[in-house]
Amino acid sequence: MKIAQELRVGNVFMLENEPHVVLRTEFVKSGRNSSMVKLKYKKLLKEGRGEFTYRADEKFDTVTLDKKEVTYSYYADPMYVFMDAEYNQYEVEAENMDNAIKYLEPDMPCEVVFYNDKAISVELPTTLIRVVEYTEPAVKGDTSSGKVLKNAKINDLLEVQVPLFVNTGDKIEIDTRTDEYKSRA
Amino acid sequence: MPAASPSATATSGALPLVPRCDLFCTVVDNFGDIGVCWRLARQLVREHGWSVRLWVDDLASFRHLRPDLDPALARQRCDGVDVRRWDADFGPISEANAPGDVVIEGFACHLPKAYLHAMHARKKAGNAPVWINLEYLSAENWVDDFHLQKSLHPQFGLVKTIFMPGFTERTGGLIRERELFSRREAFLASAGLRNAWWQRAVGLPAAPQGALVVSLFAYENAALPALLTQWAQSTTPIVCLVPQGRIAPAVGEWFGRHALTAGESAARGALTVHGLPFVAQNDFDALLWACDLNFVRGEDSFVRAQWAAKPFVWHIYPQAENAHHVKLDAFLERYLAHSSPADTPLGGDAREALRTFWHLWNGYAGTPPNWTALALALPELNRHAQRWASTQASLPDLARQLASFVENQVK
Numbered sequence: 281m282k283i284a285q286e287l288r289v290g291n292v293f294m295l296e297n298e299p300h301v302v303l304r305t306e307f308v309k310s311g312r313n314s315s316m317v318k319l320k321y322k323k324l325l326k327e328g329r330g331e332f333t334y335r336a337d338e339k340f341d342t343v344t345l346d347k348k349e350v351t352y353s354y355y356a357d358p359m360y361v362f363m364d365a366e367y368n369q370y371e372v373e374a375e376n377m378d379n380a381i382k383y384l385e386p387d388m389p390c391e392v393v394f395y396n397d398k399a400i401s402v403e404l405p406t407t408l409i410r411v412v413e414y415t416e417p418a419v420k421g422d423t424s425s426g427k428v429l430k431n432a433k434i435n436d437l438l439e440v441q442v443p444l445f446v447n448t449g450d451k452i453e454i455d456t457r458t459d460e461y462k463s464r465a
Numbered sequence: 466m467p468a469a470s471p472s473a474t475a476t477s478g479a480l481p482l483v484p485r486c487d488l489f490c491t492v493v494d495n496f497g498d499i500g501v502c503w504r505l506a507r508q509l510v511r512e513h514g515w516s517v518r519l520w521v522d523d524l525a526s527f528r529h530l531r532p533d534l535d536p537a538l539a540r541q542r543c544d545g546v547d548v549r550r551w552d553a554d555f556g557p558i559s560e561a562n563a564p565g566d567v568v569i570e571g572f573a574c575h576l577p578k579a580y581l582h583a584m585h586a587r588k589k590a591g592n593a594p595v596w597i598n599l600e601y602l603s604a605e606n607w608v609d610d611f612h613l614q615k616s617l618h619p620q621f622g623l624v625k626t627i628f629m630p631g632f633t634e635r636t637g638g639l640i641r642e643r644e645l646f647s648r649r650e651a652f653l654a655s656a657g658l659r660n661a662w663w664q665r666a667v668g669l670p671a672a673p674q675g676a677l678v679v680s681l682f683a684y685e686n687a688a689l690p691a692l693l694t695q696w697a698q699s700t701t702p703i704v705c706l707v708p709q710g711r712i713a714p715a716v717g718e719w720f721g722r723h724a725l726t727a728g729e730s731a732a733r734g735a736l737t738v739h740g741l742p743f744v745a746q747n748d749f750d751a752l753l754w755a756c757d758l759n760f761v762r763g764e765d766s767f768v769r770a771q772w773a774a775k776p777f778v779w780h781i782y783p784q785a786e787n788a789h790h791v792k793l794d795a796f797l798e799r800y801l802a803h804s805s806p807a808d809t810p811l812g813g814d815a816r817e818a819l820r821t822f823w824h825l826w827n828g829y830a831g832t833p834p835n836w837t838a839l840a841l842a843l844p845e846l847n848r849h850a851q852r853w854a855s856t857q858a859s860l861p862d863l864a865r866q867l868a869s870f871v872e873n874q875v876k
Binding site: 294296309310311313314318333334340341 | 600603616619620
């Protein structure tokens with residue numbers, strides 16, 4: 281059991297007997313007003329995201345999820361298949377893969393997440409290195425006009441904003457939680 | 466747990482002609498919580514035709530605002546409101562205490578468990594109540610973003626909506642009764658009404674001529690002796706009306722007395738003080754209208770002072786670690802920045818005089834507040850207070866917004 285104020289990004293809490301994952305929290309407290317927490321969430325087992333605002337002392341049942349280190353093997357529509365060190369295979373439904381799909385590469389290490397012994401999703405390392413497939417060359421004067429970022433295509437599913445000095449073929453670090461450029465690798 | 470029987474008139478997806486509302490109020494301390502809830506309850510009955518049950522855990526405090534209330538009664542009717550004593554044991558749910566169509570938690574109090582279960586039963590019957598958490602008033606910017614935000618009860622799936630009173634059109638507004646301004650204008654226009662008030666409240670035949678009249682309602686305040694000294698040394702006579710309350714004993718002590726009780730007067734230099742009885746809520750507006758400057762405290766009197774359209778000084782409810790300073794500064798910023806294209810902006814001197822005075826009255830520093838600077842700014846602050854009240858009055862009031870919201874929820 282946790283109160284709303286204690287919930288952190290990634291925690292799983294129960295709403296009407298359904299697990300929800302915390303995506304973001306915003307806390308306010310002032311004067312005599314209640315402390316309040318804005319919770320952005322996604323449903324763990326179904327499609328659906330949203331936002332609720334709770335009093336900070338509202339109590340929630342929380343769930344500790346099991347995780348296992350695996351590598352990505354292959355896609356067998358509609359399941360993504362992963363394998364652990366003992367060659368056990370785990371299937372995750374495509375609709376539960378969320379953001380991870382954009383980063384998947386063969387033999388890529390990640391973690392499969394289990395709820396009630398069922399593989400329900402995949403967690404990636406928070407930072408991954410990827411090669412820029414294409415980005416426009418920087419044009420002289422872009423910086424002075426205030427344009428300091430540009431689009432860079434990483435693959436068919438992923439585009440990130442990068443500084444002007446990044447070129448096609450460069451390796452960059454990306455924050456997988458936000459799809460934001462971190463640095464040049 | 467017996468299930469609550471849904472309102473006979475309520476059906477899923479429609480609001481009954483006379484919505485039944487349960488308004489819960491915990492009196493934390495003082496009178497702000499019950500003051501606001503009582504005003505809201507009456508207004509929902511009078512102006513919106515609701516049937517309101519007001520559940521109050523401390524009828525003795527409530528009685529200060531409404532002297533004819535009997536704290537011993539578990540149930541009584543006042544101004545059309547069904548006032549209920551909210552005992553620690555709420556008792557089993559029956560026809561007499563089953564949830565209404567609208568449930569309002571005044572200032573985030575916690576509903577009785579049995580009542581919450583009964584709300585769940587209504588939901589399962591397809592007739593969930595509209596559940597509202599009415600919060601304290603604040604001028605902070607975040608309020609706009611939190612007003613009307615929703616949550617889902619973790620176990621019962623009941624939707625609860627936050628209602629934030631405030632000063633912008635994106636908030637729930639302020640409590641303002643329909644006839645408030647006409648009552649104020651009538652009082653200000655009629656010497657007979659004003660004289661009758663002075664006779665009744667202070668025992669004087671009329672307002673003192675040539676004096677600045679001040680009301681003083683505040684929590685205990687370390688800045689008080691220095692202010693009284695400045696008032697005594699003022700070149701303009703000052704008449705100060707002090708209702709019984711937390712600051713009245715300190716006023717008496719400054720005059721070398723044990724206390725300043727109701728009906729007592731005292732004078733030193735230019736200052737004359739009159740002790741008043743604790744002012745019942747119905748009479749409080751007239752006190753504000755009768756004065757040139759009002760010292761108010763908490764939330765309810767703070768709002769009434771704004772509707773009085775007179776200069777005022779707010780003593781905000783003090784809290785640990787100065788948590789209240791943010792709230793006070795947010796209001797000051799909004800209040801002092803206010804001007805419409807047709808307005809003459811408030812001058813820098815007047816703005817600074819008010820800001821500094823409020824800060825020092827609220828203990829921001831140990832320096833005494835500068836009465837001379839504030840007194841000089843009063844004419845300008847008076848015009849500003851009128852503009853502010855007029856602008857705020859162009860926004861819908863809290864009860865109206867609440868009623869509209871509820872109607873929209875069940876359409």
